Amino acid sequence: MPALLQAATDFQTIARQAGQLIMPEAILTLFACAALILDVMLPRNRKRVVAWVCLAGIGASLVSLGILYFNISSREAARTGFFDMIIIDNYAVVFKLMFLIGAALSILLSIKYLDTEGEQRGEYYALILFSVTGMMFMASGVDLLTLFISLELMAISVYILVGFLKRDQRSNEAAMKYFLLGAFSSGVLLYGISLVYGLTGTTNLAKIAAALPTVASANYNLLGTPADMRYLVLLSMILMAAGMFFKVAAVPFHMWAPDAYEGAPTSITAFMSVAVKAASFAMFGRLFLYGLPDLRGALEGDPANNIAGLPGWALLLGIVAAITMVWGNLAALIQNNTKRLLAYSSISHAGFTLLGLIAGNQTGYTAFIIYLFIYTLMNLGVFGCIIALRRRGIAGDRMEDFNGLVRKAPWLTVMMTIFLLSLGGIPPTAGFVGKLYLFMGLIETGNPWLVRLAILAVLMSAVSLYYYIRFIRAMYIEPESEPQPLSLSRPLQTALAVAVLLVMLIGVYPQPLIRLTQKAATSQGLKTYVYEEKPAATDSTDQPGAVPLPPTPPRR
Amino acid sequence: MSAILTKLLLVTPDWVRSLTGERQPNVFWAEYVVWPLIQIVIVLFVILTLVAYLVYLERKVSAFMQARLGPMRVGPWGLLQPAADGLKLLLKEDIIPLKADKTVFVIAPIISVVAALVVLSVIPWGAAWATIANVNIGLLFVLAVSSVSVLGLVLAGWSSNSKYSLLGALRSSAQMVSYEIAMGLSIIGALMFARTLSMSGIVEAQQSDGIWYAFFQPAGFLLYMISALGETNRAPFDLPEAESELVAGYHTEYSGFRWALFFMAEYAAMIVTASVAVTLFLGGWSFPGLSLIQDRTIFVLVSIVVFAAKVFALIYAYMWFRWTWPRYRYDQLMELGWKWMIPAGLANIVLTGVWYVLALPESAGGLFGFMQAAPGQIDGRLVPTTAGKLYFVVTGFIISIPIMWVLLATINRRSRDFNLQEQRQLQMQLRRERLEKSASAQEADGTP
């Protein structure tokens, strides 16, 4: 009897929380199910109604997210729920906002595209909503179990969406490659997770963070026997990082990206390149800043080295970010298919985004979030322009398709130019703000290696301008090669207009977004690392076997 | 309950312990080895005899329904016919087809019959010692093992290397896998009331609630009975062995005693599904007025008789169905399984859950307070009051069933759209329209 009563009260607590904490996700799931039922009931030529229903669902979800945001900001504290399975903090809310905006714009882009492809079906929109549900749980999950299941929810729906054009060979191939490599990377991630669970005995990130300094000490007391578990800790960290690198398409694990981006329906490429990437980064940040903060390790010249004698993830991420930026930008130079080119560009942007995590200070985290936010808008815009070029008989994904666009569709050309300049990081646009913050974060640390990384990033940014300018050259200078006029649909125009307005607005007046992301970056539990204050300790802590320093308290 | 059981076990097999020849009675061997073995032998003997006589019964019932006499020659009223049949099957030549996969061919009937017979161990044949094993996952065990029995059929069909067998096996596996889901869903409503998976526990729960769960769960009972027909491949769902199409289905190539094993498995499965239905929905071995019997032994014996009578009533219904309903077509069978039974099962779970939660007392989050604590219940199970019983019967019969009917009718309203032929025709029509439209558009382009 006591057990039953105990369970009953637990259930009531959960029920009360469920109404508040997971309302945005619950709304999305309900709308996705409604979309599926509606899809069966609608006749074939009216399927696009489903898209509007799904947009309404995203709107409702946004409203409830707003309520949730005011709820937590009025309490000035994050709320955990479901037995510490999820946390609703500013970090989660900002990322959720990002996913919802990304999904809404993607749906707007999709309506016309699917009509052109003759694949207007309701499941498409339902799958997008399901995948956004997964992303939102990824942003707020603080338990490895929740994180992994939500990651799979997101990933599997995207695999299906990539292969949605069943009659297109390239789409099938892309889906197959993406699925196989994605499943493999999930396996790698899971291996890392299982090692962490084995080492710490918990799947809760906060508890893992608390347990790791003990487990990773040189003589950890394992069931009465002294044991050195540090290398196992390191291995699990590397495996988890590898799994996440796959998901964000960072360089040694980027091979799937160009093929998947090229073969997928363009609207899904847009969705993948922004929302999926942002969600993966959200989970990346959660895993590493919230779950494994003490494994950051030290770069040369850093004071705080928490596992003595071992390199940490800062080094790993730094190297990966550097090669990602270099490789992504160089490979993009020689591409002729615009979707492939943007795939490489998106790989290099993943490298830039990683810089924010590496910086490890508040500016860095702000940059990390703000960059993803801006990237969502500008990349969706670019893909929207490519979708606009898709018309009967023209794939629209060759560089030549842009030839002489300015004479056919001047407004579209202007918008495309703005998005491209923003991707390149040219001043009056939003992209500049994002990159500025990233570099500032790195330079603020004062670490010579990180400053060198920032210099490399600036150089690579300059290289990237070359291929963005190629588009501009094609649009403005090349003669028209294709007389067929464009057919812009109203939803597509709306999406592009919204994206371009936001990009310009953030570029000119970024303060509101910066304030929002700064709040997110100072969320509870996201550990920040301080550099300059204790330079004297540098040499002593680098020695193997030295006593680990107490973790630096997070800055509030 | 367990005290009585222990006492009975220790009293009854006294001679068993004397056999071990120890002065200290070896309780472990007596209780856990010898006594269960005796029970198993008795149950197997009874059930196998029963299976033989079920065949006889089937022939008699079919004969009477067709105004014939049925077997009359061997013994009085043909009562020795099963023995003669058994002997005949034993003496027949055992043929293994030349191209058959011999190992699998031999294993398949064994899997079938073992899966059917193992389940008998958890069925509460009667009160107290008449239950062989009171496992706390009894019902789940039944479902688990009966899900294995599909394998016997599939392997038999595959290993025979004959197209009739293979087709029969494919049909049967698809059918059994589909109807297993509906079966699993249909029992959950009753489990919500019983709050245990132990078969004896379910019977006891019905005793203390003072009602058979068929009254609380009319929809669940109906679903269970239909899916049980599907599970056991009985008419009108006997597609796997449709004589007119497949000779004899998956056991076409079997002869002699191996064939008899399949037959045995089929009839044993019938007994099992009927027993589960009786346990779950018809109060098991309990019957109003049964507790008036004072003598324990007679009580147990009468309880066995009551159980058997209920099982036989259901088996008679099976036979009745067989001779009154025509066989389903394959797509109809699948449509019934997936579009009607499974949604109905899910709806039944949801509705029962809602009724149950509403009936809870307010302290437990309910509304009406039709449930109250009662002494001797496991894990604080609540028992419905008289008003509660009435409420559950009313909701079960008058509210749930119409709601489910409307729901199913709604979701299957456009069911025709999924029909492959219709779908193809619809698309042809759409294509024709599209072609016409583009043709007219071209004309418009050509003549401005």
Added chain:
Amino acid sequence: MEKALFIIIAVIAVAAALNVLIQRNPLYSALSLIGTMAALSVLYVMLRAQFIAAVQIVVYAGAILVLFIFVIMLLNAPKQQLQIDKQKGLRYLAIPLAGLLLAEAFYVVWRVQDIAMPVVKEGEEAVGTTWSVGVALFTHYLLPFQVAGVLLLMALIGAVVLARREGDK
């Protein structure tokens, strides 16, 4: 008694698992896998995790392996040697790796003997019963459980989307 039973069941499980690898006919491998699953299920019963034991049978023997056998039957796997034999070179890589893994496993077993493991006492609430699994799923793990439900629904829809015949288009 319990130890003897454990040894018998464990030997059956390992023998069946080896048979999965040794058999050339995929159908025999699948059948052996059923044997392994059944033996594992008995081991779960011995650990007093009855619910998990039953689920093991329902899910693996009842559903997944029926599906395997279905696929094997329908593909009618050829009796001749499978493709594996073409890559004989990999064998020389695989055998040392397998040996290494085995050595590692033995090392772990050998080390674990020295360590006092926590022992589940008689009469203690086991973790694998219907009750404990149900309570855990509906309280502590409610959210992952529900998300997994959404995941399965989504996967189901996805399978239908990708597999549905497209008519005449």
